[in-house]
Amino acid sequence: MNMQVAERSSAPMSGQDRSGQEGPGQKNRDQQRGQPVTHNDDAHHELSIRVRDLNLWYGQSQALKGIDIDVFQKNVTALIGPSGCGKSTFLRCLNRMNDLIPNVHIEGLVEMDGRDVNAAKMDEVALRRRVGMVFQKPNPFPKSIYENVAYAPRMHDLVGRKSDQDELVERALRDAGLWEEVKDKLHQPGTSLSGGQQQRLCIARAIAVQPDVILMDEPTSALDPISTATIEDLMDKLKQQFTIITVTHNMQQAARVADYTAFFHLGEIIEYNDTKTMFSNPHTKKTEDYITGRYG
Amino acid sequence: MSQSFDDISAQLKRRHRKSARLKWISMGALGLAGLFLVLFFADMLVKGLPAFKQAQIQVQVDYSEQASQLPLAAVNEDVRSLVSRGYLRLIPGRMEDNPELLGSTRLEWVLADGQVDQYLKGHHSKLKAGEQAVVDRLVEQGRAELRFNTTFFTSGDSKMPELTGIASAAMGTLLTLLVTLSVAFPIGVMTAVYLEEFAPDNRFTQAIEININNLAAIPSILFGLLGLAIFINFFGVPRSSPLVGGLTLALMTLPVIIIATRTALRSVPESIRHAAFGVGCSRWQVVRDHVLPLALPGIMTGSIIGLAQAMGETAPLIIVGMVAFIPDVTTSFTEAATVLPAQIFTWAGEPDRAFIEKTSGGILVLLTVLITLNATAVVLRKKFERRW
Numbered sequence: 001m002n003m004q005v006a007e008r009s010s011a012p013m014s015g016q017d018r019s020g021q022e023g024p025g026q027k028n029r030d031q032q033r034g035q036p037v038t039h040n041d042d043a044h045h046e047l048s049i050r051v052r053d054l055n056l057w058y059g060q061s062q063a064l065k066g067i068d069i070d071v072f073q074k075n076v077t078a079l080i081g082p083s084g085c086g087k088s089t090f091l092r093c094l095n096r097m098n099d100l101i102p103n104v105h106i107e108g109l110v111e112m113d114g115r116d117v118n119a120a121k122m123d124e125v126a127l128r129r130r131v132g133m134v135f136q137k138p139n140p141f142p143k144s145i146y147e148n149v150a151y152a153p154r155m156h157d158l159v160g161r162k163s164d165q166d167e168l169v170e171r172a173l174r175d176a177g178l179w180e181e182v183k184d185k186l187h188q189p190g191t192s193l194s195g196g197q198q199q200r201l202c203i204a205r206a207i208a209v210q211p212d213v214i215l216m217d218e219p220t221s222a223l224d225p226i227s228t229a230t231i232e233d234l235m236d237k238l239k240q241q242f243t244i245i246t247v248t249h250n251m252q253q254a255a256r257v258a259d260y261t262a263f264f265h266l267g268e269i270i271e272y273n274d275t276k277t278m279f280s281n282p283h284t285k286k287t288e289d290y291i292t293g294r295y296g
Numbered sequence: 297m298s299q300s301f302d303d304i305s306a307q308l309k310r311r312h313r314k315s316a317r318l319k320w321i322s323m324g325a326l327g328l329a330g331l332f333l334v335l336f337f338a339d340m341l342v343k344g345l346p347a348f349k350q351a352q353i354q355v356q357v358d359y360s361e362q363a364s365q366l367p368l369a370a371v372n373e374d375v376r377s378l379v380s381r382g383y384l385r386l387i388p389g390r391m392e393d394n395p396e397l398l399g400s401t402r403l404e405w406v407l408a409d410g411q412v413d414q415y416l417k418g419h420h421s422k423l424k425a426g427e428q429a430v431v432d433r434l435v436e437q438g439r440a441e442l443r444f445n446t447t448f449f450t451s452g453d454s455k456m457p458e459l460t461g462i463a464s465a466a467m468g469t470l471l472t473l474l475v476t477l478s479v480a481f482p483i484g485v486m487t488a489v490y491l492e493e494f495a496p497d498n499r500f501t502q503a504i505e506i507n508i509n510n511l512a513a514i515p516s517i518l519f520g521l522l523g524l525a526i527f528i529n530f531f532g533v534p535r536s537s538p539l540v541g542g543l544t545l546a547l548m549t550l551p552v553i554i555i556a557t558r559t560a561l562r563s564v565p566e567s568i569r570h571a572a573f574g575v576g577c578s579r580w581q582v583v584r585d586h587v588l589p590l591a592l593p594g595i596m597t598g599s600i601i602g603l604a605q606a607m608g609e610t611a612p613l614i615i616v617g618m619v620a621f622i623p624d625v626t627t628s629f630t631e632a633a634t635v636l637p638a639q640i641f642t643w644a645g646e647p648d649r650a651f652i653e654k655t656s657g658g659i660l661v662l663l664t665v666l667i668t669l670n671a672t673a674v675v676l677r678k679k680f681e682r683r684w
Contacts, residue, residue, distance in 0.1 A: 100573060102497055125576050133574035139567035141586060151585070152575035205575060 034068035036260050037283045040274035043259040048073040048213060048243045049094060054108035056089060056098070063089045065267040067108070071260075073212075076235055076244045078254035078275065081264030082290065087247045090264070091215050094245065095131040096124045112213075129156055132206035136218040138198035140190030140205070145182050148190040148201055149173060152209045168208060175241075176204035177234050196227025203234065207242065214238070216246040220253065232257050251291055255279050263287045340656050340663070347657025350445035350458055351413035352405045353378055353434055357387070359397040364388045371406075374430060380407040382459040407447070408440065410457035410650045416442055420649060448657065452623045453639065457650035460643070462658055464622040468538055468633035469607060472618075475542020475629065476549055476606050481599055483546075484553030491554075492561040493583050512551035519548045520612030528616060536617035536632035544616050545606040552605060556598020560591035593680035600673040604666050610637040636662045 034051065049071040056064035064086045071077050079087040092098045093110055096117060110117045117127050140148050149169045150159075159165040169186070173179040178200040182193070190201050199219060206214050216235070220228040235244055235257050248254050254261050255275060262272040263286075271278060271287045282288040355375050363370035367384040383406050391397050408416075412431055415421040423431065434440035452464030487508075495501045523544030527533040533540040564587050572582040588595075613619065619638040626633060634642070640658040643651045 095574070097570070097573065100570075125578050128574060128576035133570075135567065135570060135574070137567060139565075139571040141568065141571060142590060152577075155581060155585075156576060202571070205571075209575065 034070040034272070036070075036272050036274055038274040038277040040259050040276070043274075044072055044074045046073040047071075048112070049245075050109070050111040051093075052109040052111070054090070054093060054110060055106070056086075056093065057105040058101070059103045063267050064093070067269055069262060069269060069272055071213075071243065071245060073243045074239055074241070075259040076239050076246060076257050078258030078261045079245065079247045079264060080249075080251060080254050080261060080290075081270075083249075085264040086267040087264045088217050091217055091245060091247050094213070094215055095128050095133055097133065099124060129209055130211050131213045131215060132209065132211035134199070134202050134206055134214060134216045134219050137222050138195055138202055140193070140198050140201050142189065142191055144187045145173075145190050145193070145201060146186040149204050149208045152205060156209055158209060172204040172208035173201075175207055175238065176200045177230065177237075178204055194227070196223050196230060199223060199227070199231060200234065203231075203238075207238065211242065213243040213245065216244060218247050218249060221249060228253070251279070263290060265290070340659055343653055344656030344658075344660040346417050347448060347653040347660075348445050349417075349442040350447060351408040351416045351440065352443045353408045353412065353431075354403060354405050354439035355379060356401055357404045357406065358401045359387070359391055359399065361398070364391045364398070375434075377427060378409055378412050378431060378434075380409050380456065380458045382454065382456045383407045405443075407458055410648070412440070413442075413458055414650050416440065417653075448654075452625055453621055453634070453642065454623055457646075457648055457654060460651075460654055462636065462639060462661055464625045465634050465636045465639035465658075466661075467625050467627060468541075468618070468622065469635040471538035471627070471629055471633060472542040472545060472613075472635055473603055473607060475539055476545040477599070477603060479543060479546035480549040480553055480602070484550050484599070485557050485595060487550075488554045488557035488561060489583055489588070492558050493587065494579065508551050508554050512555060515611075516548055516609055517611040517615065519544055520615030522547060523612060523616045534630045534632075536620050536634075537628075537630045538633050539629045540616045541613050541618045541633070541635065542629075544612050545609060548609065548612060549599075549602040549606045552602035553595075553599050556602065557591070557595045560594025560598065561587060563594065564590045593677055597673040597677045600669055600676070604669040604673075607635075607669070608637055608662065608666060610635075610641055613638055614641075636665075 039045070047070055049069075051067055051069045051071075054064055054067040055062065067090060079090065081087050089098065093106065094112075094117070098104045098106065106118055108118075112127075112130070115122060141151065143151070146169055149172050150165050153159050153168055154165065159168055170179060170183075173182060178197060181197060182201075185192075190198065193201060199222075203214075203219075220231050223231065232253060235246065238244060239259075246258070258275045260272065261275045261278050263270045263278070265286055271282065271284050273283055273287075277283075278287065279291060282291060353375065355371050355378075357370050358372075360369065365388070367387040368376060370384060370387050371379050411421045411423050415423050415428060415431055416435070421428075431440055447459060448461045450463050451459060451461035454460045491501060491505065523540060527540045527543050528535050533543065568586050568590065569582055572586045577585065610619075613635060617632075618634055619641060620632050620634050621642070622632060622634045636658060640655055640662065643655040643658060646654075
């Protein structure tokens with residue numbers, strides 16, 4: 001039952017002397033690493049982001065320890081775990097938002113489209129163009145609703161004419177399920193909307209540049225239950241176009257929206273599994289303790 | 297054992313008395329400060345308001361051939377000493393400009409001598425008894441009165457109190473502040489943007505930060521010495537000019553603008569930066585498109601207050617030679633000029649008592665401009681204040 005855990009704890013070591021260990025068993029294990037324990041037959045399985053042996057330190061303290069995970073395209077992947085377990089830190093590794101924090105040291109591989117996102121020649125602006133982000137607290141720009149959505153596409157030169165821009169804004173707002181509510185007040189400030197609407201505006205802003213992946217860092221934790229339900233429905237719809245990776249404290253939410261779920265604990269992934277399997281028949285004791293509310 | 301309300305109230309009484317006492321002391325302090333302020337303003341107004349009126353007398357001006365050579369001849373002997381000599385000096389010039397004046401005699405209101413002005417305002421004057429009698433007679437006939445002093449606002453400095461004005465000093469202040477603003481604002485804002493948004497947090501930037509904060513507390517006269525040593529002696533900028541004065545004041549204003557800008561930048565919530573980085577802005581785009589627009593009201597407020605401070609500054613300008621006798625209004629950045637506080641300083645040192653009211657009048661003008669500037673800053677802040 002604890003095989004997964006045992007293997008994971010040995011992973012950082014094997015990562016450090018990988019060159020000396022190119023045995024026949026290595027290939028097999030590499031295939032195992034980062035894979036969910038059980039496959040979800042309804043989910044897509046084209047690789048989106050491959051993470052291998054990712055370690056992160058804030059100064060002296062290690063926040064992520066040997067993370068291995070394969071995130072698949074056009075799914076919702078939920079990251080759960082107690083506070084301070086490294087889920088948000090991990091999420092920020094995927095679009096290099098950790099670069100903004102001083103004293104962060106990262107080792108390991110985060111690969112997207114065959115490219116190491118932490119490589120020196122990877123431009124973080126290009127990366128964030130393909131990996132969008134929605135934050136915990138709705139943070140629309142203090143500009144108009146229209147401008148909130150139109151700003152990024154214009155900045156990335158995705159639109160030329162004004163009519164293209166209008167079209168793109170409408171499409172993004174429609175996809176975010178906000179169009180009907182704001183179409184008559186596009187030029188009012190984004191901050192005048194309600195919390196849930198603001199968060200959907202932030203989602204519209206993120207999808208306006210047509211990214212591949214959308215990272216959501218507890219997108220509903222500042223919202224009321226009805227707005228939360230709206231956002232969850234939205235995530236379900238958006239996964240047809242985008243790969244969604246969401247951090248959540250709410251296990252019911254993970255169970256409702258996610259195809260795959262990863263359970264983080266003290267900077268490690270304890271279990272990465274098909275969501276249904278994880279919540280009905282967890283693979284490890286720690287996961288079971290957490291999802292049954294015995295700690296965390 | 298729990299205490300009853302009565303027990304607790306008895307103990308509380310002492311505490312309440314103590315806080316009441318402190319409250320009264322604080323209010324007393326505020327009242328005292330207010331009283332000083334009112335006294336100061338009242339004194340300035342009483343002394344300064346008369347400067348905005350100046351005595352004029354009505355006399356026969358005889359534009360004769362003789363007057364074009366000897367202006368004193370233009371007015372009758374009995375009132376000759378009562379008319380401003382500065383005014384008489386202008387007569388030949390006027391006659392040259394308007395030839396038709398020649399030979400005519402006109403009854404005109406002319407600027408009176410400063411002593412007549414002081415006499416009419418009830419101050420001590422050097423008029424002799426006979427002259428006083430003439431003035432008294434003129435007043436009775438309605439031919440001598442205090443009129444609005446346009447000279448004060450249109451002419452430069454003069455040794456004759458009735459002819460002095462603040463125009464050259466005001467123009468000097470304007471030019472100097474233009475230099476200060478155009479140097480200190482861009483450098484200050486960009487420095488602050490770099491320190492706040494781009495610079496790594498290490499020993500070096502911390503040392504710079506501490507030094508900038510120290511700069512704001514340096515006695516301003518030292519900036520004057522710096523300006524003298526660097527701008528005048530090293531770079532050869534003309535002394536007494538608005539250029540050198542403005543550059544010197546820019547040195548002094550820089551730390552104020554830098555500190556104000558950093559505070560304004562810091563008050564922009566981190567979530568806005570994250571949002572901008574999240575959609576793929578480069579660092580400069582984050583600053584230009586999102587952070588700076590939000591910080592701008594704070595930056596403007598800080599800069600206006602910095603400018604107001606520079607405007608009232610005299611000490612560094614004394615060192616670079618801007619306390620000068622400037623009779624003409626010049627609009628050149630490189631010619632000698634003076635500024636309002638320096639003009640006030642000059643007048644305060646004049647022995648003639650008539651300059652007392654000029655000094656106070658100058659202070660009133662300076663105060664009005666400063667209060668207007670600060671009020672603008674407050675209004676700007678209120679108007680653009682945003683909530684997130």
